[in-house]
Amino acid sequence: MAVYRIGERQIEYTLRRSPRARKASLSVTPQSFELLVPEGATDNQINAVLDRRRAWIIETVQHMQERAKAQTRVYQFVTGAKIPYRGRMTKLSIEPFDGSLVEINFRNGFQIRRPRDLSPESSDAIIESTLRLWLKRRVRDDARDFVRRLGARHGLKPRGVQIKDQKHMWGSCGLDRQINLNWHLIFAPKPVLEYAVVHEMCHLKHRNHEPEFWDLVARVQPDWKERKDWLDKNEHLLGWERVEASV
Structure with missing residues (x-):
């Protein structure tokens, strides 16, 4: 920096x-x-x-x-807590079971099963870590789907897509034609994530933000401005901060 x-x-x-x-x-x-x-x-x-x-x-x-x-603060990963997901706040439902690993499913909210013998001291950290991994896999799968669907149609073929924990950017496109995306984009609506993928794919042809670049973005995604505006206005919603409860 x-x-x-x-x-x-x-x-x-x-x-x-x-x-x-x-x-x-x-x-x-x-x-x-x-x-x-x-x-x-x-x-x-x-x-x-x-x-x-x-x-x-x-x-x-x-x-x-x-x-x-104004970022979302999570004090405990317990039933009733909320985290952002795809542009809206989503409830967690957590229940113990006899398995050995935390399991996560999504059906109108996060259904999380945690091992019954998981100690209260380690429960929050393990659930949070597993949830982050689940979210990173979801944004990776979505991004690769967008690349397959839109990239081939417009002659934009990156070498691959990687999901990273980037602190200072939403995405990047390397000279090696590798696209990197910030995993926090999973907290935005799906069309906004799609815009981020399109933005980086267009850098395969135009490495700067000159008019030619934005012309290409518009050809691939005519309503890109609305999606970018959402990202600019709501970036503070994309993620959570875990706060230790004061005693």
Whole structure:
């Protein structure tokens, strides 16, 4: 992470260099912002861009901090607790059984069976870990389905799709044609996840965000703006924070 200093304040951001970038551009990521610059940009040129956009940076970072405070908090993974899933808050139903591993199913809510002999001290952590794995597999399967259905139709064929725990971006497309997606996209409505996949697939042909890139996105997904707007406005809903109950 790079650091931009405003007085005594230090703001972390992602600096990305690209041989295809013609000029510098700033964009918002889930918890920070990203600066894309041409590969040969100097430190002085980078600092000049940041200084010109100082007011925007301060406003954006404050806005993201306010949204972070509104993130879903989970105190215990027990029946009646709720987590976000596909754009809405969804209840958990948890019951003990005689198996040895936590089992998860989804039918109008999460049905979670936990081993009867699981200690209360370890129950929350094990249920949370298993639930995260289940969600990551679901977003992976959805993303691969979108690639198969939309990629071949438009000549966009990535080498593969990987689901990652990314802190500062929703997705990326490497020079190796590998698409990476933030697993937190499973908390967004399915059409929004589809937009994120389309966005990264279009980077297979256009590595920047010039008009040609957005023209391609529009050909693949004509209503992409509505889906992107939802993501921009509701990013604070995509995930949960587990909070230890105070005694």
